[in-house]
Amino acid sequence: MREFTEEQIERYSRHLVLPEVGGAGQSRLLEARVLLVGAGGLGSPTALYLAAAGVGAIGIVDSDAVELSNLQRQVIHTSADIGRGKARSARETMEAINPECEVTAHEVRLTSDNALDLLSDYDIVVDGSDNFPTRYLVNDACVLLGKPLSHASILRFEGQITTIAPGQGPCYRCLYPEPPPPGLMPSCQEAGVLGVTAGVVGLLQATEVVKLILGIGENLVGRLLLYDALELRLREVRVARRPDCPVCGDHPSITRLVDYQEFCAAPAGRR
Numbered sequence: 001m002r003e004f005t006e007e008q009i010e011r012y013s014r015h016l017v018l019p020e021v022g023g024a025g026q027s028r029l030l031e032a033r034v035l036l037v038g039a040g041g042l043g044s045p046t047a048l049y050l051a052a053a054g055v056g057a058i059g060i061v062d063s064d065a066v067e068l069s070n071l072q073r074q075v076i077h078t079s080a081d082i083g084r085g086k087a088r089s090a091r092e093t094m095e096a097i098n099p100e101c102e103v104t105a106h107e108v109r110l111t112s113d114n115a116l117d118l119l120s121d122y123d124i125v126v127d128g129s130d131n132f133p134t135r136y137l138v139n140d141a142c143v144l145l146g147k148p149l150s151h152a153s154i155l156r157f158e159g160q161i162t163t164i165a166p167g168q169g170p171c172y173r174c175l176y177p178e179p180p181p182p183g184l185m186p187s188c189q190e191a192g193v194l195g196v197t198a199g200v201v202g203l204l205q206a207t208e209v210v211k212l213i214l215g216i217g218e219n220l221v222g223r224l225l226l227y228d229a230l231e232l233r234l235r236e237v238r239v240a241r242r243p244d245c246p247v248c249g250d251h252p253s254i255t256r257l258v259d260y261q262e263f264c265a266a267p268a269g270r271r
Contacts, residue, residue, distance in 0.1 A: 002027045008100070012054055025214045026054060030100075032213045033057040035122035037110060037138055039090040040064075041198030042128030042152050042205060044076035049206040051094035051101045055213070058094065059122060061106040062086040073195035110134055112257035115141040124209055127151045128202065132179040133260040139164065139172035140257055143247050148212055150205045157194050157229040159201035162220050162239065163208050169221040170241040171248040179260050197229045 001024050004012075008026075015021045015029075032055050036043045039062040050058055066074070066081040066089055074086075081089040087105035094103050106118060110129075119125055119141050127138045127149060135151065142149040143166045151172055152161040164171050204225070211217045224237040247254040 002030065008054075011098075011100075015053070020216050021214060025216075028213050028215075029054045029210070030056045032124070033059075033122045034124045034126060034209055034213075035059040035061065035119060036126045036128060037061050037134065038128035038130070039074070039076060039086040040070065040128060040130065041073040041154060041193065041195070042202040043090070043126070044074045045199045045202035046126055046128060046206045046209070047076055047090055047094055048097065049203060050209060051098045051103070053206075053210055054098065055101065055209075057102045057104070057122075059104045059106055059118070060087045060090050061108065061110050061118060062090070063107055063109045073193065073198040075199065110137060112137065112259045115257055116145065119145055119147055122147070124212055125149045126205055126209060128205070135172060136179055136260050137257060140247050140254055142166060143171050144255075144257070150208045150212075152201050152205050154193055154197050154201050156191055157197055159197055159227040159229075160224055161201055161204050161208070161227070162224045163212070165219070165221045166248060170239045171245065173247050173254075174242045174245045175224065175239055177242075177246060194229055197227070200229070201227055 009016065012026050015026050016023060034050055034055050036047055036058065039047065039060050047058065047060065064086050066077045066084055066086055068082055070077060071079065076090045076093050077086065085107050087107045091103040091105045094101055108114060115137055125138060125142050125147050127135060129135055139149065142164060146166045149164040151164060152159060208219055211219055222239055224239050226235040226237065241248065243250045246252060
């Protein structure tokens, strides 16, 4: 266990007094490396709380710029950030919250050419994207690399979240084997989204990541948690690994990454 400075003892005092965290757990948080795919509605609360919790190194993959319509739910950005890159804007906010946190802004679009290299440098991946090509790409890359993945999505008043732990449970393709045809699913831009729904679901992702790092509690591996903001209700669906899954099954047919841009059911990057 590392030795803490006086400032760290004060900053993380509420963690240190928790028996389930303590000094050993806070040390694990400070040594952890987490990659966030997207600094939008889901990535914003996740990034804020992971930085505050003391996660030592956080990467942010996002090639978009902040727009006025983002600010209704993407709380890591401000009006002064409009027109600036989301990854850089998020990095500055996170570093202001916790200067100890090493934040790397990857201002690129995630593709089959760079995904494995980007993800391989991190312990845990958080998918906060809003389009199917990225979701499938991140899932496949995490399965191929054996990296734990927190996946979530939101639309209108609803959200869903699951945790994917390769070798321990189902992956995203066990739920949805193939991307939907173009135009079948509306985007948040088309259907709308209640801003606070992104906050609730993003905080659930942050909770899952912290628990994964600490090795405590029960994660959402094999469980899909459904959130309904209008009814303020959580519902759980059990999900089993599919032996015929094309990426994590017994005889996988997907052994390399593929881009699925032609299946994009939502404008890429608009979260």
